Amino acid sequence: MADTTGVAAIGIGQGSVNPVPRRVGSLAKLGRRKSAIAVLLCVPLMAIIFGLKLWPTLYGIYLSMLNRKMTEFIGLDNFIFLLGRNTFQMVMFQSCLFAISAVIFKATLGFVLAHLMHNIHGRNERMWRGLLLVPWVIPLSLSTLTWWWLLDPSYSAFNWTLEWMGFSKISFLGEAWNARIVVILVNTWFGAPFFMIMYLAALKSVPEQLYEAASIDGANAFQKLIYVTLPMMRNIISITVLYSLIVTFADFDIVRILTNGGPQDSTHLFATYAFTVGIQSGNIPRGAAVSLFMLPILATFAFLILRGVNKRNKEINS
Amino acid sequence: MSATTADNAARARASAKSGSLTRQRRWSLWGSYAALTVFVIMFLTPPFYMVMTSLKTSAEISAEKGNPWLVRDATLQNFVELASSSSFQRFFFNSAWVTALVVIISMSIAILAAFSLSRMGFKGSQTIATGVFLTYLVPPSLLFIPLFQIVGWLNLIDSTWVLVLLFPTLAVPFCTWIMIGYFGSIPKELDEAALIDGAGYMQILFLIFIPVALPGIIAATIFAFTVGWGAFLYPLAFLYKGDQLVLTVGIVSELIRGDVFAWGKIMAACVIGALPPILIYTFLMDYYIAGLTAGATKG
Numbered sequence: 001m002a003d004t005t006g007v008a009a010i011g012i013g014q015g016s017v018n019p020v021p022r023r024v025g026s027l028a029k030l031g032r033r034k035s036a037i038a039v040l041l042c043v044p045l046m047a048i049i050f051g052l053k054l055w056p057t058l059y060g061i062y063l064s065m066l067n068r069k070m071t072e073f074i075g076l077d078n079f080i081f082l083l084g085r086n087t088f089q090m091v092m093f094q095s096c097l098f099a100i101s102a103v104i105f106k107a108t109l110g111f112v113l114a115h116l117m118h119n120i121h122g123r124n125e126r127m128w129r130g131l132l133l134v135p136w137v138i139p140l141s142l143s144t145l146t147w148w149w150l151l152d153p154s155y156s157a158f159n160w161t162l163e164w165m166g167f168s169k170i171s172f173l174g175e176a177w178n179a180r181i182v183v184i185l186v187n188t189w190f191g192a193p194f195f196m197i198m199y200l201a202a203l204k205s206v207p208e209q210l211y212e213a214a215s216i217d218g219a220n221a222f223q224k225l226i227y228v229t230l231p232m233m234r235n236i237i238s239i240t241v242l243y244s245l246i247v248t249f250a251d252f253d254i255v256r257i258l259t260n261g262g263p264q265d266s267t268h269l270f271a272t273y274a275f276t277v278g279i280q281s282g283n284i285p286r287g288a289a290v291s292l293f294m295l296p297i298l299a300t301f302a303f304l305i306l307r308g309v310n311k312r313n314k315e316i317n318s
Numbered sequence: 319m320s321a322t323t324a325d326n327a328a329r330a331r332a333s334a335k336s337g338s339l340t341r342q343r344r345w346s347l348w349g350s351y352a353a354l355t356v357f358v359i360m361f362l363t364p365p366f367y368m369v370m371t372s373l374k375t376s377a378e379i380s381a382e383k384g385n386p387w388l389v390r391d392a393t394l395q396n397f398v399e400l401a402s403s404s405s406f407q408r409f410f411f412n413s414a415w416v417t418a419l420v421v422i423i424s425m426s427i428a429i430l431a432a433f434s435l436s437r438m439g440f441k442g443s444q445t446i447a448t449g450v451f452l453t454y455l456v457p458p459s460l461l462f463i464p465l466f467q468i469v470g471w472l473n474l475i476d477s478t479w480v481l482v483l484l485f486p487t488l489a490v491p492f493c494t495w496i497m498i499g500y501f502g503s504i505p506k507e508l509d510e511a512a513l514i515d516g517a518g519y520m521q522i523l524f525l526i527f528i529p530v531a532l533p534g535i536i537a538a539t540i541f542a543f544t545v546g547w548g549a550f551l552y553p554l555a556f557l558y559k560g561d562q563l564v565l566t567v568g569i570v571s572e573l574i575r576g577d578v579f580a581w582g583k584i585m586a587a588c589v590i591g592a593l594p595p596i597l598i599y600t601f602l603m604d605y606y607i608a609g610l611t612a613g614a615t616k617g
Contacts, residue, residue: 037519038438042446045431045494052487053453053461060464113357119350130603131358134365137599139548141566142588146364149371149581155382157367164385189361201611243455250457253550257570271459271551278463279555288463295460302455306448 057295064289078289087265091273092293098184098269099249105188106248107241110195117196118203129197136193144257147186148173151258176266179259183267186254191247195240202236203229235312242305246298270294365592372396372586379581396586406587408561409568413591416481416564417546423482424489424542425535431490432497433523437509447498454491462555469556480556481546481564489545493538496609500534501527536602537609547595565591 067074082088117128135143150157151172159169173179206229214224230237252271255261261268261276268276270293278287366387371379373392384390400406431450435443465484466475474480508530509522517525528535553567560572569587599606 034438034519035440038434038440038443041430041434041438042443044427045450045490046446048427048487048490049449049453052465052484053456056461056464056468057456059468060461063464063467113354116350116354116357119346120354121347126604128354128358129607130600132354132361133599133603134596135361137595138365138592139550139566139595141548141550141570142591143364143368145570145584145588146368149585150364150367152581155379155386157386160386189364193361197607198611201607246455246457250459252459256550256554271457274459274463275551275555279466284463284467291460291463294457298455298457298460302452305455306451309451 060288060292063285064292066285068283068285070285078286079293082286082289082293087268088273088290090265091268091270091290094180094267095249095269097180098187098251098255099245102184102187102191102248103241103244105184106191106195106244107237109188109192110199113192113196114199114203117200129200132196133193135189136191140190140253141257143190144186144254147182147189148258151182173259174263176263179263179267183255183258186258187248187251190254191244195244198236198240199233202233206232235308235315239305239308239312242301242308246301246305249297249301250294368585368588368592371581372589374582376580376582396582397590400583400586400590405560405568405572409563409565409572410590412478412563412568413547413565416478416485417543419482420485420489420546421539421542424486424493424545425539427486427490428493428497428538429523429528429535432494432501433519433527435494436498436501437527438519450491450494450498454495458488458549458551462551465552466555475556476559476562478557478562478564481549481553484552484556485546485549488549489542492541496534496538496541496612497531499612500531500609504530533605534609536605540598540602540606541609543598544595547591 063070064078065073065075067077113132117125117132120128153171153174156172158172162169171178172182210228210232211224214228219227249269250271251269252275255267255269255272256275259267261272265273270291274287274290277290278284281287370387370389373389373394373396375391375393375395378390434440435447435450469475469480469484472480472483474483504527508526512522512526548566550566553564554570557563557567560568563572565587569584569591
């Protein structure tokens with residue numbers, strides 16, 4: 001009250017000055033209220049991110065440096081022990097082999113499928129796309145069960161077909177390299193539709209004039225692919241591949257159900273091995289250490305994705 | 319005379335050329351159809367076999383004779399048995415209410431946060447948006463062991479509620495990301511006009527943003543549904559008692575007792591478990607794909 005009278009006193013004879021400070025004040029108040037509401041709306045999101053993502057990650061790092069009974073701090077001993085173990089070296093090898101080859105297969109197959117879909121010019125596109133999306137839509141654990149039944153050693157449908165065609169039976173899940181290839185192929189089957197969708201969307205966004213210009217310059221189909229399509233899709237391809245590398249690297253369902261790491265731990269990935277060590281054998285710190293081996297790799301990919309997304313956003317906005 | 323023959327020859331050549339072009343195009347079209355058919359057959363082999371096996375009697379499966387790809391005497395026996403099995407009913411029911419709660423919780427959190435981050439903007443909101451994207455990339459297989467300890471402290475091991483707590487962590491970041499994109503594409507003039515007319519922020523959100531961004535909301539809801547219905551690692555790590563299991567884990571652990579595989583029943587359970595997502599995608603696929611590829615189609 002005293003302030004307003006003071007302002008009014010100064011403002012005598014300058015009538016119009018009077019309401020200005022008050023409006024600024026209410027605007028500032030409105031601004032403060034706005035950002036207070038804005039922060040409030042983000043609280044649940046922040047609670048989830050900090051409480052159930054960031055904190056468990058940090059806690060996992062702490063856990064991995066304890067001894068088995070979680071009574072003593074032992075530094076990096078768990079990591080050193082794991083690195084010296086033959087089984088774990090195999091896990092690292094298999095994780096890399098699984099992630100890299102599955103992503104290459106998925107990306108290639110997705111690229112081919114996207115081109116085929118693009119070739120039919122949207123005729124019945126919805127139907128074709130729907131049929132090709134089925135592997136991606138069925139919950140992975142359920143379709144993996146079906147794969148297991150298809151590859152069953154005693155009476156598998158695939159082996160029956162092989163014998164019917166005059167070949168001999170194959171032990172799909174009983175031998176190390178067969179099992180390794182099978183889990184990669186099942187992951188390819190599951191993930192290729194995702195790549196198809198992304199690449200098809202990217203293909204459709206390539207301006208038709210570019211192809212016309214290339215045709216006029218005498219480019220053949222292969223040259224159009226190399227000099228028009230790929231450069232235009234480069235960013236989407238790299239983002240999709242990096243994203244898929246993360247997801248595939250951290251994959252769990254397929255190996256857990258199909259082989260449970262066998263035969264002789266030859267198909268274990270970081271995630272399934274961490275489950276076996278940490279939950280099933282009850283060595284929680286060592287299990288945490290196993291899964292933490294993924295962290296630097298995932299962080300690198302995440303950084304690259306972020307850079308790609310930012311670059312793309314800049315391209316779109318410019 | 320010679321001029322006309324030359325002319326005719328040229329015309330014939332031209333027409334032959336255009337004919338070969340359309341022929342080439344037709345070949346490429348049919349080739350594409352043929353290749354797509356081959357891929358569809360490859361992709362649909364497991365679901366087809368799933369359905370076929372679910373229709374077989376256990377006698378037919380254990381006989382191990384004849385063509386396994388076809389059913390000789392189709393029966394719905396497996397489905398009937400599952401429908402009357404109290405443990406399977408429990409799995410289905412658990413999956414249903416967990417998914418419903420996860421969708422509601424995730425979408426509420428994601429919509430509020432996306433509105434705030436895309437429109438109200440405060441100090442550090444850009445950092446948070448980037449952080450949301452990064453947390454989406456933190457996979458559950460990195461977190462389940464520390465979470466096992468944390469869930470233990472909360473006394474939630476062996477309680478289906480643990481999924482209601484944890485599944486939103488898988489769904490919220492991506493849903494928020496989709497919603498930020500959709501909200502960001504709504505023209506600023508729309509909410510400015512509403513502000514001038516005296517609407518509050520909540521009114522703007524509920525009366526303008528949510529109706530306008532409905533396609534995005536459908537896309538994000540489908541994603542949250544997929545997570546709630548199909549996720550496997552968290553229920554496997556945190557749930558052990560029969561009456562607390564959800565569908566994905568229940569089928570694997572309850573129907574496989576020892577070395578006895580009731581494959582007919584297992585496949586019937588898989589068909590039942592796969593149907594809800596397939597139905598949803600059949601009707602709402604376009605929204606989901608539009609939401610997923612929003613970043614790929616721009617520019």
